[in-house]
Amino acid sequence: MTTFTNKWEALADIKDELAARDWFMGTSGNLAIKVSDTPIEFLVTASGKDKYKRTSEDFLLVNASGIPVQNIDLKPSAETLLHCAIYSTTSAGCSLHVHTVANNVISELYGEQGKIDFQGQELIKAFGMWEEDDILTIPIIPNHTHIPYLAEEFKSHIHANKGAVLIRNHGITVWGKDGFEAKKLLEACEFLFQYQLTLRQIQSI
Numbered sequence: 001m002t003t004f005t006n007k008w009e010a011l012a013d014i015k016d017e018l019a020a021r022d023w024f025m026g027t028s029g030n031l032a033i034k035v036s037d038t039p040i041e042f043l044v045t046a047s048g049k050d051k052y053k054r055t056s057e058d059f060l061l062v063n064a065s066g067i068p069v070q071n072i073d074l075k076p077s078a079e080t081l082l083h084c085a086i087y088s089t090t091s092a093g094c095s096l097h098v099h100t101v102a103n104n105v106i107s108e109l110y111g112e113q114g115k116i117d118f119q120g121q122e123l124i125k126a127f128g129m130w131e132e133d134d135i136l137t138i139p140i141i142p143n144h145t146h147i148p149y150l151a152e153e154f155k156s157h158i159h160a161n162k163g164a165v166l167i168r169n170h171g172i173t174v175w176g177k178d179g180f181e182a183k184k185l186l187e188a189c190e191f192l193f194q195y196q197l198t199l200r201q202i203q204s205i
């Protein structure tokens, strides 16, 4: 198999796995996987597609600026610039964006403070945090509708080759060295969000 086909299949498998979790409500979400470093080229989901279905038109190849490199009748995700921000500043190989009820509610509850911290939680080990006093901080940025502006603010929170950023009342974007790591980080975040919401609900009774 060529690198292109390998990456396509890897991203399609991740899409199926996230779809099985029901994380693509109303065509929301977008996914990307890097195919080439020089020049930077990555596969990104086509905009507005039903991401619960697996088709030959699910992804298209774009360059570092998010412009399609193939002459193809598909539009890259409206949020491609966020994936561009990741691949232009890190060595990450995969980036995933999903909207869930849990990540939206957390982003609203903690939106004013601009971040949510997790400490003393086993799952922060997914981010490589193994010490008792380690704190996982997930930034929360406003949901600017102008995507270039959103991407600029998003970019200011990219400080490592893996990470996560919440967009208020919108969703989360995570990135990691490959599809396995990006999915692991996404699942860890969603676990932590659900835990936090469940705890707050019980504490309010």
Ligand SMILES: CSCCC(=O)C(=O)COP(=O)(O)O
Pocket: 026, 027, 028, 029, 030, 045, 046, 047, 048, 049, 076, 077, 078, 079, 097
């Ligand atoms: C209907 S969801 C609104 C757009 C969005 O936030 C999203 O994640 C999906 O947009 P895309 O262009 O990637 O399909």
Ligand SMILES: [Zn+2]
Pocket: 028, 029, 030, 079, 097, 099, 170, 171
């Ligand atoms: Zn989105």
